[in-house]
Amino acid sequence: MIFPQDFENKIICGDCLEVMKEIPDESIDLVVTSPPYNLGIRKTFGNTQNWKGKWNKSKLQSVGYDQHNDYMPEDQYIAWQQKVLAESFRTLKKTGAIFYNHKWRVQKGIFQQRTDIIKGLPLRQIIIWKKAGGINFNEGYFLPTYEVIYLLAKPDFKLAPKVNRYGDVWEITQERDSWHPAPFPLELASRCVESTVGSLVLDPFIGSGTVALACKKLNKKYIGIDISQEYCTKAEERISSVV
Numbered sequence: 001m002i003f004p005q006d007f008e009n010k011i012i013c014g015d016c017l018e019v020m021k022e023i024p025d026e027s028i029d030l031v032v033t034s035p036p037y038n039l040g041i042r043k044t045f046g047n048t049q050n051w052k053g054k055w056n057k058s059k060l061q062s063v064g065y066d067q068h069n070d071y072m073p074e075d076q077y078i079a080w081q082q083k084v085l086a087e088s089f090r091t092l093k094k095t096g097a098i099f100y101n102h103k104w105r106v107q108k109g110i111f112q113q114r115t116d117i118i119k120g121l122p123l124r125q126i127i128i129w130k131k132a133g134g135i136n137f138n139e140g141y142f143l144p145t146y147e148v149i150y151l152l153a154k155p156d157f158k159l160a161p162k163v164n165r166y167g168d169v170w171e172i173t174q175e176r177d178s179w180h181p182a183p184f185p186l187e188l189a190s191r192c193v194e195s196t197v198g199s200l201v202l203d204p205f206i207g208s209g210t211v212a213l214a215c216k217k218l219n220k221k222y223i224g225i226d227i228s229q230e231y232c233t234k235a236e237e238r239i240s241s242v243v
Contacts, residue, residue, distance in 0.1 A: 128169045201223070216242060
């Protein structure tokens with residue numbers, strides 16, 4: 001593959017770590033992504049052994065990642081995400097940044113704040129994504145209503161003019177109408193994309209193509225990567241349907 005001809009405004013099917021190796025240092029303006037969370041609650045490769053109680057009656061049982069194992073041992077998952085972020089950071093220009101959406105959680109009494117994943121990277125700010133609605137089948141917990149976005153920035157990164165007016169709590173309704181098991185709201189992706197004056201945006205977990213669609217609507221260039229050929233095909237169809 002030749003950069004940028006074979007990358008820009010394309011969705012590339014493959015392992016993101018392998019594909020990103022082909023992207024030169026300091027060539028990307030912004031990375032916006034939301035990786036699989038490794039929650040172990042969605043059906044993956046027909047594996048439902050971790051489903052308990054009411055989860056078995058949920059409509060979520062019928063969906064799952066196409067080519068990704070969402071039941072990775074936690075240490076392997078952390079190491080994988082660290083590699084993805086390191087490779088993403090390498091591709092960023094000195095004015096670039098990463099918007100990394102993830103989810104804090106408590107598992108077996110341990111608070112997983114995901115600082116283990118971003119360790120060693122320059123954290124500029126934490127943004128709270130306040131979601132409306134949601135599903136909670138566990139009577140022992142209050143309904144989760146937020147996720148976090150880590151803004152990992154290189155030294156010369158600055159926000160586009162007037163974008164800082166949004167503050168650090170973004171109240172955006174979660175996506176409800178999507179074939180993807182973990183859809184990313186277009187409004188959330190658009191807010192991240194419009195935060196930079198740069199023109200080239202990378203999403204190593206493009207999924208349903210939301211970040212690419214946001215780029216198209218905002219006249220930015222994009223590079224999307226996903227390991228699932230089905231997702232890549234559907235994302236391309238979604239993007240091409242927008243004039």
